[in-house]
Amino acid sequence: MTFAVAVAGASGYAGGELLRILSQHPDFEVRTVTAHSNAGQKLVDVQPHLRSLAGLTLVDTTPENLAGHDVVFLALPHGKSGEITAALDENTLVVDCGADHRLESESDWAAFYGGDFYGAWSYGVPELYVGGSESALKQREHLVGTRRIAAPGCNASTVALSLAPGIQAGVIEAADIVSVLAVGPSGAGKALKTNLLAAEILGSASPYAVGGAHRHIPEIQQALRGAGAVDPTISFTPVLVPMSRGILATSTARIVPGTDAASVRAAWENAYADEPFVHLLPAGQMPRTADTVGANTILLGLAVDEAAGRVVIVAAIDNLVKGTAGAAVQSANIALGLAETTGLSVNGVAP
Ligand SMILES: NC(=O)C1=CN([C@@H]2O[C@H](COP(=O)(O)OP(=O)(O)OC[C@H]3O[C@@H](n4cnc5c(N)ncnc54)[C@H](OP(=O)(O)O)[C@@H]3O)[C@@H](O)[C@H]2O)C=CC1
Ligand SMILES: CC(=O)N[C@@H](CCC(=O)OP(=O)(O)O)C(=O)O
Numbered sequence: 001m002t003f004a005v006a007v008a009g010a011s012g013y014a015g016g017e018l019l020r021i022l023s024q025h026p027d028f029e030v031r032t033v034t035a036h037s038n039a040g041q042k043l044v045d046v047q048p049h050l051r052s053l054a055g056l057t058l059v060d061t062t063p064e065n066l067a068g069h070d071v072v073f074l075a076l077p078h079g080k081s082g083e084i085t086a087a088l089d090e091n092t093l094v095v096d097c098g099a100d101h102r103l104e105s106e107s108d109w110a111a112f113y114g115g116d117f118y119g120a121w122s123y124g125v126p127e128l129y130v131g132g133s134e135s136a137l138k139q140r141e142h143l144v145g146t147r148r149i150a151a152p153g154c155n156a157s158t159v160a161l162s163l164a165p166g167i168q169a170g171v172i173e174a175a176d177i178v179s180v181l182a183v184g185p186s187g188a189g190k191a192l193k194t195n196l197l198a199a200e201i202l203g204s205a206s207p208y209a210v211g212g213a214h215r216h217i218p219e220i221q222q223a224l225r226g227a228g229a230v231d232p233t234i235s236f237t238p239v240l241v242p243m244s245r246g247i248l249a250t251s252t253a254r255i256v257p258g259t260d261a262a263s264v265r266a267a268w269e270n271a272y273a274d275e276p277f278v279h280l281l282p283a284g285q286m287p288r289t290a291d292t293v294g295a296n297t298i299l300l301g302l303a304v305d306e307a308a309g310r311v312v313i314v315a316a317i318d319n320l321v322k323g324t325a326g327a328a329v330q331s332a333n334i335a336l337g338l339a340e341t342t343g344l345s346v347n348g349v350a351p
Pocket of ligand 2: 097098099152153154155156183184185186187188238240
């Protein structure tokens, strides 16, 4: 069966990456692409790398234009998808790449986003432990058959996947997590001005949202609570660096006293041994963002700092693939009963 697909926000970075993946997916046929200021343009004039979709023209993002598809992917600014989703058929699979349906807590939404609260959908990170520390259940179980999926924030899923195994296995403490991330500017979307990019981002590393202000913090805490954390606290600092795609997230957490180094490593090995897209590197190796570009893969390196009593997890991901569009397609595959890996590559491009 071929599923008819619409992509809203098709002129943006996340929408463009969704289309690149969907155009190579054997079970999906992209019928409709929508935009805002670019409506009326040919898709290929706005996204010149998408040659196989040259026949498509961008139309306005309205419920009417999105109706009549089996699957609708939304890659719209925060607040915009929530306005539209209520009007879509409940049998249509809707995958939102924005934040509108990620958070369960209305007070977290009010504190970090603001505006109307639309409520949480199934979270699109299949490999994440859910059900607490006593459970080996993963989020993919909750994605089977669902018709509403919230794809993750790219920083949030990177950090959550970095830490969840240690929480679930009870080998790290959730009270004193520190994450520092080097992030590429494509995470901020196309709205970032070209002159800002050239004059201020190239040649510099620039921290932003420092001091507990980043909107992915409640999303990470929610994910870690799902893995069994009680009152997780995280000091989270993103740093913008000049690479077009990618996140390198370095997270450290206190090891539960009395836990030996082998047991710490075993928690991550057990969690991810059978995961197609989460790869724990051998001891002594650390990941690089360059090796994830274009891949639906997150690479993890783990070291035990015995002197500090902490585990250090370094994660590399392509923010637009495993961080967004790839996670969206992977989760849609599960929801529709397709093989989870369909249309997704574990291989990146190099150099
Ligand atoms: N970039 C990333 O790495 C990630 C992005 N996301 C999320 O995906 C969503 C899209 O992000 P991204 O692609 O980066 O952003 P872009 O700025 O690159 O694209 C935004 C898209 O939304 C459309 N748009 C803008 N304003 C409106 C409006 N008022 N009503 C309807 N559509 C509008 C734009 O259309 P037009 O160009 O025609 O004006 C464009 O297609 C966001 O919610 C973002 O947070 C999630 C994870 C990671
Ligand atoms: C460089 C940059 O600004 N990156 C974005 C990542 C955006 C993302 O992950 O998506 P959502 O906006 O959908 O949460 C940030 O840190 O907020």
